[in-house]
Amino acid sequence: MLLRAMALYLLLLLSLLNLNIISSLGELQRLEHPIRADGSLSALVIGDWGRTGSFNQTDVAFQMGRIGEKLDINFIISTGDNFYENGLKGVDDKGFDDSFSSIYTAKSLQKQWYSVLGNHDYRGDVIAQLSPALRRIDSKWLCMRSFILDAEIAEFFFVDTTPFVMHYWRNPGHSTYDWRDVAPRDTYIANVMKDLESALKESTARWRIVVGHHTIRSVSIHGDTSELNQLLLPILQANNVDLYINGHDHCLQHISDMDSPIQFLTSGGGSKAWRGVFNSNRDGLHFFYDGQGFMSLQLTQSSVEVVFYNTNGDALHKWSMSKEPLSAI
Numbered sequence: 001m002l003l004r005a006m007a008l009y010l011l012l013l014l015s016l017l018n019l020n021i022i023s024s025l026g027e028l029q030r031l032e033h034p035i036r037a038d039g040s041l042s043a044l045v046i047g048d049w050g051r052t053g054s055f056n057q058t059d060v061a062f063q064m065g066r067i068g069e070k071l072d073i074n075f076i077i078s079t080g081d082n083f084y085e086n087g088l089k090g091v092d093d094k095g096f097d098d099s100f101s102s103i104y105t106a107k108s109l110q111k112q113w114y115s116v117l118g119n120h121d122y123r124g125d126v127i128a129q130l131s132p133a134l135r136r137i138d139s140k141w142l143c144m145r146s147f148i149l150d151a152e153i154a155e156f157f158f159v160d161t162t163p164f165v166m167h168y169w170r171n172p173g174h175s176t177y178d179w180r181d182v183a184p185r186d187t188y189i190a191n192v193m194k195d196l197e198s199a200l201k202e203s204t205a206r207w208r209i210v211v212g213h214h215t216i217r218s219v220s221i222h223g224d225t226s227e228l229n230q231l232l233l234p235i236l237q238a239n240n241v242d243l244y245i246n247g248h249d250h251c252l253q254h255i256s257d258m259d260s261p262i263q264f265l266t267s268g269g270g271s272k273a274w275r276g277v278f279n280s281n282r283d284g285l286h287f288f289y290d291g292q293g294f295m296s297l298q299l300t301q302s303s304v305e306v307v308f309y310n311t312n313g314d315a316l317h318k319w320s321m322s323k324e325p326l327s328a329i
């Protein structure tokens, strides 16, 4: 009995030490997703969607299913604001089924979803939305704060952008934000930036893609997010990031950075849209669609192709780019 108790104590001590080592290194959690045998991958990207099917959410879901099958997608990325208006109330909130499992029913969408949180998710029980209990209800669901998805030719760096935005802390209005495990803000975002920067510096992937909820550049109602421009963008520009993908503005847009090769891609048309706001900025705007839709992303070692679709599944805008093939040494 004594031996058993000592063994348990030792195990507990080791696990505590292990946790400490992980947190002191401050590394972002890393997930891996296999890609096709030919070294290519494709994914769909959707944001700002969970409204129990209303505001054309089901139409978008239907077309995602169709395009997802055609492209034989590997996974799906959600750019946040997953559950309106106030996230999930708990792990047993029926909104999870009404806005997610019962909506994205097409066979091609029964792939792994990789999600970040949006500001509306922070108005609910964030711990519930991040909980593995939801994965036991629907295994395709996965939501984390900041993490890395290693997909061989590409690394996706998911960043929890809501805590960056000072407005939510200082002027929450009638909303309550769930800052558990986040406050104090300065320490939290300093750690996120440090971890992201070191992960980007260490990355050897062909493509470096950063995913967050908030805009860096946008011509729609929310416009640019000044905190991300000030704090996050310099890290992306200094570390050869190819794409920054976001939601938050309920539209589809493609903007080129004037100071680096970064492309800003907004896929926030998962349900309610048509805000009727357009404010041009100094950046290179290629495409803006104020309505509902989603985006596809196709990658090989030497090419990237992005396509935006509306609720009819029409391809509204295509953009592609090539990189020199790796020399076979």
Ligand SMILES: [Zn+2]
Pocket: 081, 118, 119, 120, 213, 247, 248, 249
């Ligand atoms: Zn948002």
